[in-house]
Amino acid sequence: MNPRARGSRTALAALAAALLLAACTPPAGTPATSTTAATAATPSPAPSAASPLPATAPTPQGLLLTADFGADTVTFVDPERGAVASVAVGRAPYGLAVGADGRAWVATAEGLAVVDTRSRALAARVPYRTGTGPVTDGEYRGGGMGVALSPDGTRAYVGVNVPGTTGVLEVVDTATRLVTAVVPVGRRPFDVDVAADGAEVYVTGHDSFDVTVVAAASLRSRRIEVAPYGTGGGLGSWLKPHYAAVRPTDGKLLLPFEGERLAVVDPRSGRTTVEPMTADTHQHGATVTADGRLLVVGTGAVEPGAGKGPSLTVRSPDGTERVYPLEGPHEDVAVSRDGRTAYVTGGYTREGHWNGITVVDLESGAARRLPAGARPLGIAVL
Numbered sequence: 001m002n003p004r005a006r007g008s009r010t011a012l013a014a015l016a017a018a019l020l021l022a023a024c025t026p027p028a029g030t031p032a033t034s035t036t037a038a039t040a041a042t043p044s045p046a047p048s049a050a051s052p053l054p055a056t057a058p059t060p061q062g063l064l065l066t067a068d069f070g071a072d073t074v075t076f077v078d079p080e081r082g083a084v085a086s087v088a089v090g091r092a093p094y095g096l097a098v099g100a101d102g103r104a105w106v107a108t109a110e111g112l113a114v115v116d117t118r119s120r121a122l123a124a125r126v127p128y129r130t131g132t133g134p135v136t137d138g139e140y141r142g143g144g145m146g147v148a149l150s151p152d153g154t155r156a157y158v159g160v161n162v163p164g165t166t167g168v169l170e171v172v173d174t175a176t177r178l179v180t181a182v183v184p185v186g187r188r189p190f191d192v193d194v195a196a197d198g199a200e201v202y203v204t205g206h207d208s209f210d211v212t213v214v215a216a217a218s219l220r221s222r223r224i225e226v227a228p229y230g231t232g233g234g235l236g237s238w239l240k241p242h243y244a245a246v247r248p249t250d251g252k253l254l255l256p257f258e259g260e261r262l263a264v265v266d267p268r269s270g271r272t273t274v275e276p277m278t279a280d281t282h283q284h285g286a287t288v289t290a291d292g293r294l295l296v297v298g299t300g301a302v303e304p305g306a307g308k309g310p311s312l313t314v315r316s317p318d319g320t321e322r323v324y325p326l327e328g329p330h331e332d333v334a335v336s337r338d339g340r341t342a343y344v345t346g347g348y349t350r351e352g353h354w355n356g357i358t359v360v361d362l363e364s365g366a367a368r369r370l371p372a373g374a375r376p377l378g379i380a381v382l
Contacts, residue, residue, distance in 0.1 A: 063382045067093035070375025077372040089113035092137045095146045095378040099153045107144025107158050109135045129179040130168050139349045146192035157201050159189025185212040191243040204244050213267050224270045228261045238302045245288045256283040256296045279323045280308045285332035289339045292317040299329045324365040334379045347375040
């Protein structure tokens with residue numbers, strides 16, 4: 001463990017507070033915006049971008065879909081050849097989730113976009129019920145961030161950022177494409193996950209050091225603080241949760257911090273245990289494979305000289321880790337159906353992003369960069 005893992009981290013918090021333009025701290029002068037509830041509006045279809053492939057050609061399985069935070073599009077990516085088509089979805093798309101029916105739900109600043117991935121066309125855009133201020137770009141923009149689907153595909157859950165205050169979880173009926181409920185959650189809901197049985201929804205609040213557990217049936221919620229380094233530094237702290245993954249064996253939540261500590265949260269009891277990690281790097285995206293391996297994206301050292309560079313950690317269920325270096329910062333990760341290949345997006349929420357993904361062989365660690373999309377963040381395998 002490096003020196004920044006010891007002690008109170010007071011110096012690091014002070015440094016982060018001074019760097020308000022960095023990804024994990026709010027910008028100076030962020031205006032407070034009140035959450036307003038309006039009548040659920042009818043979703044407004046929007047024209048899709050033209051595809052370079054014939055409209056009648058179905059999208060092959062195994063392609064990747066990325067949310068292009070640097071554009072208004074999602075991009076279909078052949079993992080061997082690169083981008084093959086793009087579809088306009090709305091301003092600054094962040095996260096996405098793809099259902100068994102082939103529809104992708106994409107969280108944008110303007111609403112929750114619905115994309116037919118088979119025909120590569122935008123089917124609708126569902127407006128949020130919550131007011132989020134002007135539609136803008138950038139890391140702190142209002143609108144959708146994390147998004148997930150219920151196991152039966154009947155509900156889409158999107159975490160909506162409301163600049164200057166706490167966020168909300170909006171529940172969308174996927175058949176009617178209308179918002180049916182709004183639940184208050186933490187600040188800047190980076191990630192949304194769903195229990196394997198669909199009974200609970202987990203919303204990671206980046207700026208509030210927490211996970212909000214929402215019962216899917218009653219929509220009752222409770223907050224679990226997740227702060228293995230404490231909450232010192234508040235909004236100026238770097239040591240906050242980003243993304244979570246649901247462990248398939250027991251349903252516990254896995255939240256990595258700094259390549260040093262893994263918070264294992266029991267959503268039923270609210271208890272958190274902490275296990276050591278080895279990458280020594282600021283961590284963002286996380287996912288788990290069917291066999292229980294945890295993959296975590298490392299973005300690089302927060303404090304120059306105190307931490308290692310970008311990497312991909314592959315953590316086995318027994319806690320052993322392999323750490324593969326990456327070229328430049330990345331944000332999120334998805335895994336191929338056979339569990340052999342990871343796809344890591346180069347979008348990143350801070351400076352240093354690039355327009356593409358890195359393809360990593362999980363056995364050897366061999367990596368290759370593939371140009372694709374415009375600052376891609378969210379990613380899914382079709």
